[in-house]
Amino acid sequence: MKFINGTNRHQVEINTCCLDETIEKDNESRTIDLFVDRIKSEELGFDKKFVDNGRSASHPADLLKLFIDT
Numbered sequence: 001m002k003f004i005n006g007t008n009r010h011q012v013e014i015n016t017c018c019l020d021e022t023i024e025k026d027n028e029s030r031t032i033d034l035f036v037d038r039i040k041s042e043e044l045g046f047d048k049k050f051v052d053n054g055r056s057a058s059h060p061a062d063l064l065k066l067f068i069d070t
Helices: 028-038 060-068
Strands: none
Touching: 028 060
């Protein structure tokens, strides 16, 4: 299964700081990130089987994080 992979927030880019350093330690997005990473998405009915057809799909956990955060 192919998914679009996000940027590693601990990786430093040229002439910038890493994404993890720009997010405050008490930001709610960190809580959402931890919550979604700990749940068993398959048990909740998230389907991770996609037909390899065209552009790669976004990972269901990434989509859930976006949905919760907005």
